[in-house]
Amino acid sequence: MLDIKKIVVPVDLNKNTQKLVDYALTIAKPFDAEVALFHAVEFMTMGEMALGNPNYDDMNTTHKNNAQKTLSEIVTIASTKCRKCTSEVVIGDIVDEILAYTKREDGNMIIIGTHGKRGFERILLGSVAERVLKNAHCPVLVMNPYK
Template sequence: MAAPSRILVPVDLKDGSRSVVEYALQLARPFGATVDIIHAWEPPQYVAPDLLVASPGWDPQALETMARDSAGKELSTLLQSLQGSAPVALSHRVVIGDAANIVLEESERGKYDLIVMGTHGRKGLTRMLLGSVAQKVVSQAKCPVLTLHVTPEQA
């Protein structure tokens, strides 16, 4: 198996995202691999994504636009906090849709060699209700997937 040259890193911008990105960057460095970080925002099932959101002093804007902008700022802040590390070709973006499907589609479209992602290790009812993005990606991805168990202490 060849060394990875393109690494996809999906993040949820919650507990442990920073440690997952740091790990992917450390992994990419010796191989000169590029790292693409994505965050998938899934619109609520019972709310239209074009619903206008407003509050005093704000211009009304679509929920999807507001969510994309907010996630984009969080992602930029996360990456700025990692600026001191050795150079790795890095890109990031926010995508709208079901997280697992987005990761699978992006991995094929971008011809990635490796996916590095966190997993919270939920079990039982929590897993049944929330699903497991990592499990779906591991079982359906056409490239290797490296999962890192993320704990709240790693936030």
């Protein structure tokens, strides 16, 4: 049987993040597992550059700081329900950063949310959950927090 010690939970900090975190905490409890919440700030795009945001470093730093503040608040609440709850925010490619963090932190499982996008919308936007599922070194549990 898989010995689950650390569950990595990538979050996008949208309105359904708390549902995903609560689900992960429920899964972690019987294993007495640590929960590591993770958020990756995507690099600025060419479209954002065209909108007149020339200072990428400032924009990325501001977004990262805001994400850290929000994630810190979530961790404070989650810590009352979990043996150990940590968080990290990085800047980079979302999928690459999730996979690298999980390996670096010895994650035994990933619990990730999906938006349930289909068809043309999925082709345009891609699917972070699907790419993580295909490339992860450990089991991945995908949860739809919208239902």
